[in-house]
Amino acid sequence: MRTKLVVCLFAVAGMMAAQQVKLPASLDKLAEKAKESTSVTLGPEMLSLATKFMDSKKSDEAEAKKIATKLRGVYIRSFEFEKEGDYTDADFSDLRAQLKSPEWTPIVVTKSKKETSEIYTHRDGGMLILSAEPRELTIVNIVGNITAEDIGGLSGQFGVPNIKSTHGKSTGAAVKKDEE
């Protein structure tokens, strides 16, 4: 009986370790408000298989392929809303509270009148991207030993939002601020 309990605890711990953020129950409520919600789960096995189909001759895919070898998972939740104001910051305040813990460091925060993009790095490696637009909210958790510079290489791959620098080229360090 005791052995079973230990095994169960390890199994639960393993599942929790997959994603670095605990997606709060409030996100499920957000899904109820959303017109459409999407969840993408790319675990280590899936990532490893997917990279085999990437073309090393294409510079963007070659870079992404190299970075993907360091990843343990990409987890995406996105919500599309019918109209502006269907969701507010309060709907994901639980998530923000987690991002304020010492485990997370904000490396990029850009805010414009209608859009917010935030990138956080995790103490144990990995990142969280939060992209909030008037009618769309996307949360991406990239788990693995990646650096801020790597995020540019993953941009637009595996469902990771397309992040462009002020120079028009993808980088992890400088993110374009949407002034519109």
Added chain:
Amino acid sequence: MIRRMLVAAGLAVLAMAGTASAASFEDVARNVERRLGMSRTRMPGVGFLMNSFVAVSRPGGASSVKLATFERENGRYRADVFQAAVKESCEGWMPVVQVWSKWDGEEVSLYVRPAGKKWELLIATSEPAEGTLVYLKIPGRNLLEWLKDKAVLRKGLETGVQ
């Protein structure tokens, strides 16, 4: 007595080996039937029509397609019950995408597994009136394209919806 035990042990090992291997489309459809306690809707000729359509138009680059439909009768199962039945039946398949649409009450799940240079896809769609399982085989790169762009992903999943 010992011989009987050996035969029983051998059968148990064979049964375990069977469950450990990945479920085929037919296995999944049969398991869903069993879990829902109902048979899939038989549509004579639809398979031929679908394969002819796929051979000509290659939706999403698909080279093979199979379909199983489960019509909801008098509220015999809810959409989430259908999805749960599929999930429990998809041994050896990786769940990759789930889409919920509030307005039309539709839920779509995409399961994948590699097949050489291709991917085998299983798209489970549950609508208020029916549940559908679609099997597709697509080139390896195509799934990457699906994951790159939400619009492409939606179009690909619609192959299963339509």
